[in-house]
Amino acid sequence: MLNTLLFAVLPYVAVVLFLLVSIHRYRKEPFTFSSLSSQFLESRQLFWGSVPFHIGLVLLFFGHLIGFLFPSQVTMWNGVPVRLFILEASGLIAGLLTLVGLVGLIVRRLGSARLRINTSSTDIGVYLVLMVQIVTGLWIALGYRWGSAWYTHTAVPYLWSVARFAPEIERVVELPLVARIHIVGAWTFVGLFSFTRLVHLLVAPVPYLWRPVQLVIWNRERRHRRPGN
Amino acid sequence: MANASAWLSLASTLVLSGTLIGAPIQEAPAPEGPQADPALVDLYVRKCASCHTVGKGARVGPDLKDVDQRRERRWIVDLIREPSKMLDRDPDARKLLQEFNGVRMPDLGLTAEQANGLADLIVLASRYPIDLSPAFVAVTEATAEDVARGRDLFTGRMRQKGGGPSCSACHTVQNAGGFFGGGTLAKELTHSFAVLGDEGLDAALANPSFPLMKDVFADHPLEPDEVFALRAFLNDANRSAGTDPDRLDILIVGLLGTVVVILILNAAWARRLRGVRHAFLPKRGSQS
Numbered sequence: 001m002l003n004t005l006l007f008a009v010l011p012y013v014a015v016v017l018f019l020l021v022s023i024h025r026y027r028k029e030p031f032t033f034s035s036l037s038s039q040f041l042e043s044r045q046l047f048w049g050s051v052p053f054h055i056g057l058v059l060l061f062f063g064h065l066i067g068f069l070f071p072s073q074v075t076m077w078n079g080v081p082v083r084l085f086i087l088e089a090s091g092l093i094a095g096l097l098t099l100v101g102l103v104g105l106i107v108r109r110l111g112s113a114r115l116r117i118n119t120s121s122t123d124i125g126v127y128l129v130l131m132v133q134i135v136t137g138l139w140i141a142l143g144y145r146w147g148s149a150w151y152t153h154t155a156v157p158y159l160w161s162v163a164r165f166a167p168e169i170e171r172v173v174e175l176p177l178v179a180r181i182h183i184v185g186a187w188t189f190v191g192l193f194s195f196t197r198l199v200h201l202l203v204a205p206v207p208y209l210w211r212p213v214q215l216v217i218w219n220r221e222r223r224h225r226r227p228g229n
Numbered sequence: 230m231a232n233a234s235a236w237l238s239l240a241s242t243l244v245l246s247g248t249l250i251g252a253p254i255q256e257a258p259a260p261e262g263p264q265a266d267p268a269l270v271d272l273y274v275r276k277c278a279s280c281h282t283v284g285k286g287a288r289v290g291p292d293l294k295d296v297d298q299r300r301e302r303r304w305i306v307d308l309i310r311e312p313s314k315m316l317d318r319d320p321d322a323r324k325l326l327q328e329f330n331g332v333r334m335p336d337l338g339l340t341a342e343q344a345n346g347l348a349d350l351i352v353l354a355s356r357y358p359i360d361l362s363p364a365f366v367a368v369t370e371a372t373a374e375d376v377a378r379g380r381d382l383f384t385g386r387m388r389q390k391g392g393g394p395s396c397s398a399c400h401t402v403q404n405a406g407g408f409f410g411g412g413t414l415a416k417e418l419t420h421s422f423a424v425l426g427d428e429g430l431d432a433a434l435a436n437p438s439f440p441l442m443k444d445v446f447a448d449h450p451l452e453p454d455e456v457f458a459l460r461a462f463l464n465d466a467n468r469s470a471g472t473d474p475d476r477l478d479i480l481i482v483g484l485l486g487t488v489v490v491i492l493i494l495n496a497a498w499a500r501r502l503r504g505v506r507h508a509f510l511p512k513r514g515s516q517s
Binding site: 047051052055072075076078079080081082084085088089090092093095096097100141142143144145146147149150152153154157170171174175176 | 384385386387388392393394395397398399407408409411412413414440441444445448449477479480482483484486487490491494495498
């Protein structure tokens with residue numbers, strides 16, 4: 001019963017919430033569709049959190065996505081032990097980068113009074129879910145290797161069965177507890193997504209990657225521009 | 230329905246045997262037992278034979294010969310159909326579980342009709358010589374090529390015909406996987422040949438009934454020649470096992486890699502989020 005709830009019902013609740021709330025929020029509160037950047041409040045420590053966190057998370061996202069879309073090719077790649085090791089080590093490095101980044105972001109947020117004031121309860125929820133996901137993901141990578149090889153024959157068929165509206169929960173209910181927590185955490189993440197600042201992912205300024213550089217330079221201190229100062 | 234037809238078939242055979250006993254002695258072939266339904270025999274070989282025999286001794290689970298004389302029909306059918314429930318609730322089933330080292334019979338996903346049919350078949354095979362063993366060639370006939378092929382199948386270097394995952398995705402064997410080793414999701418298999426024996430391993434590979442493996446291989450069964458090669462390899466692994474070889478620790482590789490990436494990011498990009506103003510203010514201070 002609990003398994004049905006977690007692996008067959010939760011996914012649909014999460015996806016419906018993701019779609020409906022994202023659309024509603026974009027239409028009704030477009031200016032909240034942002035990362036609510038705190039760079040202006042603190043930028044020195046931000047590098048040590050934000051950069052490894054984002055690079056690691058993007059790599060992990062695409063790693064999982066590639067396994068989901070091309071399971072057969074991933075299985076073929078993993079057929080040679082050294083290639084399997086390279087893929088696993090890359091995934092582990094991405095996971096550790098994300099962990100370093102997330103810890104950096106949490107330390108930064110706790111250490112600055114200005115940031116603490118600007119931290120909402122949904123931010124704390126995001127940190128918690130992300131931390132659970134990263135810790136369980138690393139635990140799987142180290143304790144139940146080789147995840148990239150068995151993921152394509154357990155979780156991937158399960159995910160496709162969910163996509164076909166015929167969830168085959170037996171594909172995952174026998175996995176170790178930590179892997180099941182990782183899957184439930186992923187659906188929780190999807191469900192929470194549109195209530196949080198994570199929505200900035202949906203409006204990421206991808207063209208910035210190839211647009212010409214724009215330099216913004218202040219050549220005077222701000223107080224000189226203010227009348228009366 | 231299948232139950233009734235099997236009993237009817239058994240009764241008619243017994244009646245026929247009685248008729249023959251009363252008849253004059255002729256040069257006729259010895260009377261054969263009733264024919265078992267080939268579909269049921271196939272089902273038994275796929276689902277039951279890895280753990281049970283009928284009259285050939287206990288294996289992973291008990292010998293099923295004459296089980297109908299020890300247990301009630303309903304108990305047998307319930308155990309075949311929903312072993313997990315029975316093993317949780319029924320005192321006799323729990324006693325058997327203890328007797329057989331706590332190895333739980335998995336739920337096989339059988340219908341009531343299939344469970345009844347298997348119960349009939351077991352009763353029939355207890356009375357008449359019906360062959361319920363899977364086709365089997367012992368690994369004593371394996372060559373060095375078979376062992377090498379088994380190793381390649383194990384590590385995934387050679388893809389299985391059915392498209393299943395390589396064994397090393399989840400299992401480790403001491404002399405496979407080279408410097409990197411196999412997976413740790415499931416049991417270490419270096420001595421699996423000694424534990425399960427040739428026939429047990431054959432059944433376990435051909436029709437896996439282990440929790441996760443049975444669902445993974447339901448869609449990607451191993452071919453008989455692949456099962457043979459893997460048995461040959463596991464036999465070799467068991468015989469040649471020594472001390473654990475040195476493996477490259479992925480945690481150390483991961484930690485070193487992470488430090489290197491962070492250093493590269495720092496060298497190439499550290500100023501990115503620090504704002505242009507930070508750089509200008511000290512310059513301005515030094516000019517004034």
